[in-house]
Amino acid sequence: MDQPDAIIHQPVRLKIMAALKALPDREPIDFARLKTLVGATDGNLGAHISTLEQAGYVEVEKDFVAKKPRTRVRLVRTGRRAFDDYIGYLREIVEATAMGEQSR
Amino acid sequence: MPLSRAEAQDALRDITRTERTSANFYGYRHASPHLFVWGIIWAIGYGLNYARPQWGAAWPVLALAGIVASFWIGAKSKPAAARGDWRYAATALAIFAFIGALFSVMPPRNWAQVSAFFPILVALFYSLIGIWTRGLRMVLAGVVVAALTLIGFFGLPQYFLLWMAVVGGGALILGGFWLRSV
Numbered sequence: 001m002d003q004p005d006a007i008i009h010q011p012v013r014l015k016i017m018a019a020l021k022a023l024p025d026r027e028p029i030d031f032a033r034l035k036t037l038v039g040a041t042d043g044n045l046g047a048h049i050s051t052l053e054q055a056g057y058v059e060v061e062k063d064f065v066a067k068k069p070r071t072r073v074r075l076v077r078t079g080r081r082a083f084d085d086y087i088g089y090l091r092e093i094v095e096a097t098a099m100g101e102q103s104r
Numbered sequence: 105m106p107l108s109r110a111e112a113q114d115a116l117r118d119i120t121r122t123e124r125t126s127a128n129f130y131g132y133r134h135a136s137p138h139l140f141v142w143g144i145i146w147a148i149g150y151g152l153n154y155a156r157p158q159w160g161a162a163w164p165v166l167a168l169a170g171i172v173a174s175f176w177i178g179a180k181s182k183p184a185a186a187r188g189d190w191r192y193a194a195t196a197l198a199i200f201a202f203i204g205a206l207f208s209v210m211p212p213r214n215w216a217q218v219s220a221f222f223p224i225l226v227a228l229f230y231s232l233i234g235i236w237t238r239g240l241r242m243v244l245a246g247v248v249v250a251a252l253t254l255i256g257f258f259g260l261p262q263y264f265l266l267w268m269a270v271v272g273g274g275a276l277i278l279g280g281f282w283l284r285s286v
Contacts (some may be wrong), residue, residue: 021123022122
């Protein structure tokens with residue numbers, strides 16, 4: 001990977017992906033809890049989730065619990081793989097620069 | 105444009121921090137119903153024991169109800185992949201075997217010792233889970249339960265059972281709310 005994944009490489013989306021990646025496979029997280037974790041406003045978080053959903057990285061599930069609407073988000077396999085690749089890309093940069101400095 | 109090393113390091117730090125917090129939130133959310141259940145069981149069990157010492161026989165029934173409830177909550181809230189994992193049952197069995205062995209080597213001399221031992225054991229488990237998952241709230245819940253038990257045991261021996269019903273059970277229930285609040 002020469003360039004970072006543009007979908008993930010945005011501070012709020014990066015945090016969303018990291019928060020979802022920490023959960024067991026296919027485990028969803030409530031919108032409200034994700035908002036606390038990421039520290040974004042409702043509108044901002046909703047827009048970033050839509051971007052991730054359109055990229056096929058997350059799934060959004062809407063239902064009602066005790067007559068209250070609930071939105072839950074879960075990471076899908078494509079998203080998990082893309083996030084792993086993104087982390088690999090970051091690690092490569094850190095390690096390559098460290099090796100370059102050592103060989104000088 | 106490719107990232108600089110500093111930018112990549114910052115992003116990795118952000119990822120680690122968010123993953124850790126998310127994992128903690130997840131753990132807290134799943135631990136809180138167990139604290140509610142055991143808080144209620146302690147309040148009933150110790151309360152009955154204080155009001156009518158002969159009702160100490162209710163403990164095995166209450167403990168069994170608590171274990172069944174904990175397994176049910178665990179099975180319901182676990183991700184599909186973890187359901188039916190034999191290690192949960194094996195862990196419960198190992199704990200029972202440990203308690204059986206411990207009491208046969210060092211038999212408790214009175215009912216108060218038994219009543220203090222289990223909360224301290226539970227507190228140890230909470231603290232260990234907290235230490236290994238970096239969950240500060242779990243560590244604090246363990247420390248508070250252990251401290252309250254010791255305060256009641258040494259400081260208020262004549263009211264120890266009432267203390268454990270109100271303060272011990274109450275602390276667990278409040279701990280459950282506290283874990284759920286994140």
